[in-house]
Amino acid sequence: MDEEISGKRFLWVTVLNLIITIVEILGGLVSGSLALLSDAFHNLGDSLSILLGYFAQLIGKRPETERQTFGYRRAEILSAFLNALFLIIVSVFLLIEAVKRFSSPSTIDGPVMLVVAIVGLLANLVSALLLHKGSEGSLNIKATYLHVLSDSLSSVGVIVGALIVTIWHIDWVDPVLTIGVAVFICFEAWPIVKQTITILMQASPKLDYLAIQNDIVAIDDVISVHHIHAWMIDEHRIIFSAHINVLDLPISEVEPIYAEIELLLKEKYGIGHVTIQAEVARGLDEELFNTPGDTNTEN
Structure with missing residues (x-):
């Protein structure tokens, strides 16, 4: 009504x-x-x-x-x-x-x-x-x-x-x-x-990316974060993707880490759509943001 x-x-x-x-x-x-x-x-x-x-x-x-x-x-x-x-x-x-x-x-x-x-x-x-x-x-x-x-x-x-x-x-x-x-x-x-x-133009929203990095790395079994991307579909919905380096764990033990990251980003930073790619050694030497010289791409 x-x-x-x-x-x-x-x-x-x-x-x-x-x-x-x-x-x-x-x-x-x-x-x-x-x-x-x-x-x-x-x-x-x-x-x-x-x-x-x-x-x-x-x-x-x-x-x-x-x-x-x-x-x-x-x-x-x-x-x-x-x-x-x-x-x-x-x-x-x-x-x-x-x-x-x-x-x-x-x-x-x-x-x-x-x-x-x-x-x-x-x-x-x-x-x-x-x-x-x-x-x-x-x-x-x-x-x-x-x-x-x-x-x-x-x-x-x-x-x-x-x-x-x-x-x-x-x-x-x-x-x-x-x-x-x-x-x-x-x-x-x-x-x-x-x-x-x-x-x-898919410019990045105003987020504290260093704080996000520190919060994610503080989660158990997460070693580092790299290759972050963030953009907005509209003025309310933020899309976020990142690669994380974790210990050599089975998928069943990585999924709870995904859930914890998603909850953190939603509640603390207002990010509604999160895609995380877990890696062990790949990308350990990469920066937080991908640079033109990097050869890695999103999978």
Whole structure:
């Protein structure tokens, strides 16, 4: 029932965001306000984020297959990357247009800008109310809830600008607001781009590898650790593999060592998928991380 309610809330929030986007684009074109257009693209980005995130989440739940042995969890990472990249590209365009406005100022229809901005604020507040209850028990809903709140703050800024334009006819406030919104969008989007690229490039997560080495070697019958690899399937799931040198033991006595290492890595370091290869003498002289000159490969 909770998932159904959450799905309905996400649907209404998406619809409201799309309505805000359309209204602000039309209002921006009619009033000549670049700030309204920038806020519109901000809301459009959130709508795309919700839709892409929803469909990517459905794809990510598909089971592992012969061709996708780690499943489809990277679909959500690709979705986040494309959405954040889109926002940055749009923000750069808006920054360029805002700078042009300073050299070639245009007249802004303050009342139209004000009405549209108020409509946007009200819609964002309704969206925040729809998501507030669910944000207490779901990180996914909480993230969307915080995005909607940031949209509300952006709308408040546009309203203040519209009042200044309407009362004092200071049209240069509009490009200043545009620059502020565009910088704010980039500030939000860039960490997402950076994190998703890190995951897609299979960069190692931030782990204390020397501490991991010491903890594993401290286990009975483990002599050394080498050829460590660690990467992330998504922002939550870490994959880890390593070679360990152990005493010359039968497999039945090595398996409990595997289990102890897996439990250690899961509980202390949050690593969910572990692959260990046991060796006796092979690789004793190797470093913790494999270097290009090493000839050993994963088996």
